[in-house]
Amino acid sequence: MNKTYDVAVIGGGPGGLMAAYRIAQNDPSLSVVLFEKGHALSDRVCPLVSKKVDKCIKCRSCAIMEGMAGAGAFSDGKYVISTEYGGWLTDFLAPETVINYIEQADAILVSFGATTERFMPNNELKKLCIQNDLHMSQAQLKHLGTDANFETMLHLIDSLQGKVDIRTDTCVTDVDRHTHQISFTSGGQADTVSADKILFAVGRVGSGFFSDWCQKNDIPLENNQVDVGVRVELPSMIWEDFSRKIYEPKIWYRSKKYGDVTRMFCFNERGHVVTENTAGILTVNGHSYRDEARKTQNSNFALLSTTRFTQPFNAPIEYARHVAKLANMVSGGSVLVQRLGDLEAGRRTDEKRLRDSTTKPTLNAVAGDLSLCMPKRQLDNIIETLHALDKIAPGTANHDTLLYGIECKYYSARPAADDFELTGCPGIYALGDGAGFTRSLSQASANGLYIADKISAKNNFCLSHK
Structure with a gap:
């Protein structure tokens, strides 16, 4: 393992994976390390789901909640192609930019085996709801499926081999905002690396760690x-x-x-x-x-x-x-x-x-x-x-x-940031559900792609701010 990298991604969920994938795609010369607290995806086996036990035994690393591909790996894989719900990226980016990146992320998933089938909005059902004082949000929607989504994410992760240094079962314990030194433990051993750019993509499971880090580093948080x-x-x-x-x-x-x-x-x-x-x-x-x-x-x-x-x-x-x-x-x-x-x-x-x-x-x-x-x-x-x-x-x-x-x-506490770069922390970014910017597979993935384009040497896509 290197001691210095161009980019470090903390978290191997959809946002972190998409960021790592796009950075490697944009500029293969950049060195990228991805830290994931949980197991490799192929090692994520829940004894309750596999019927080895009849109740949760509280594994040290919950295979459902954490590990490569994030909690989304074991969700039923809804992919929302809309800005009507699924997060708050339109608070920071133009709606057309958000949709563009959602579609880009979908194309990547399709290239690794995801379904192309889409469910479309239905105004008759929406009317029925309104007539009964109920209100239905609408979107183009894909159902990836818990099983099929797992296979798609396996293929995406496999494509990063040799391009991204992936460190599973590795818990980041601190990040020095000034020196960009990242402290972590792996296999019971403590170690450090440093990176020019750092991306917090910790997901909901890591939101507590991220909030504590922000508070320790005097970065304002908003959540109510x-x-x-x-x-x-x-x-x-x-x-x-x-x-x-x-x-x-x-x-x-x-x-x-x-x-x-x-x-x-x-x-x-x-x-x-x-x-x-x-x-x-x-x-x-x-x-x-x-x-x-x-x-x-x-x-x-x-x-x-x-x-x-x-x-x-x-x-x-x-x-x-x-x-x-x-x-x-x-x-x-x-x-x-x-x-x-x-x-x-x-x-x-x-x-x-x-x-x-x-x-x-x-x-x-x-x-x-x-x-x-x-x-x-x-x-x-x-x-x-x-x-x-x-x-x-x-x-x-x-x-x-x-x-x-x-x-x-x-809903994770949202940090003060300028275009997802944390206030007072040049070169340190936050993205996805763990930072309170998104609450869906699609917007977290889009957020990862957007930041990757922002920090990569080759900006091949239009970045439109609000």
Whole structure:
């Protein structure tokens, strides 16, 4: 391993990989190192998903959440070709520039095997939502699939061999903003390298590390939003009128009781509910495969209530983690599942009631009572929204609809930056979900390509600022 590089990328998720790929493409003479805290992609095997265990055993490195290709490697691989949602790059770049880079990233993924099939917006479904006081965001959308996306990312990573020095199972512990010296540990040994340009592409798992680093280096941060809620599971036929036409119904609703926004997203047609481990706290998410043999009879989606905190509170991520930790405590170190009918009746779901459910769970979660760990306001919003959604997809608010908790979406603290270069840190950049600029595979990938073009010796693409 060299001691000095032209470019160092911290994080091997979609943004970091796209940045490394484009830099190597633009100028092969540049030396590039990529650090990834987790395992190589081929070594990322979750014992729960592979059915070697029946509950999460809290591996030191969660194969679902971290490793090469990032958390997106095990998502169901939705690729959003729009600026209507998926991040905030249009706060910094012209919309046409963002779309251009999203399309460039898609072309790269297609070259490594990703599907070309696109779901298109549907105004009839949008009209149906509006008629029922629901609001649907629209976009061109690709479903890469949990299985197919894994293979695509393997091919992308393989293409970097010999061009980028990839260091997996390597934890960056510090970056000196003045000398650009990067401190890290690998195999129990501490070491350092330096780089002319440094890119923080740490993803959501690394957002805490990045926030701490910014605070230590007096870089202002902005973050006041968090989403807390549940993963909803129900028979797939209930939402198939939407999923067959647009794949993902991405719908938000403003509650009548509090005026809060609750949103439905991350839809997984005939998918699986899964457990995620972030720093020892278990939450839930969803996967969906392209392989017909791996599909289920259920669909699932996230239903999260948005809270925007005001002064003096400034720890929204810690708040969400605390709620999730309560669910882990109540469930005896796991995640909870409850039937909607039991929740509304004010009783817990026990094992017998869960066995009697007509909706059979795809995750081995602990039957229990979400009201013991989720704040009343968010729970009220979720119940009200389920009944609103029932008007456009009857059956959504059935007694046996399953609710898993807790699901959280942390919006990483956004650092002060000029064109993604951190304030007071020449040559040090931040990108993607971990820096609070994006919240999707497509925008994180676009962000990585944009910064790569910005810092590479050959600028072959137009960089248009707002």
